Amino acid sequence: MALLAVVVLLFGAFVHVFGPLLAISCSSCQDGVRSPLRFGEALFAVSAVAVPLTTLGTVVALFAARRGARAGGIGLCALLLLLLAEQLLGQFTG
16 A cells, blocks of 8 residues: 555655646647646646646545545546646637
C-alpha cells in the first residue's frame, strides 16, 4: 500500500506541474505557447483544485478503505483522466 501511495503522489505531482505546461506548449507557435486560451480558467481550475483533491482523496482512501488497492487504481485512472482533460482544454484557442 505504501508503494502505491508513493506512485499516486508522484503521478499527482506530475499531472499538477507538467500537465498544464504540456497542454499549452506549441512547437509551431512563435513563443512556444498557445495564446489566448479559450478555457484558461478551466485549465487552471483542473490543475489547481481537482488534481490535488483527487490525489489527497486517493491517498486517504488507500489507507482508510477496506480494498485500498482498488481505491488506488481508481484514483490513478481519475488522475489520468484529469491529465487528458488538461490536454483537451489546452488545445482550444480563442
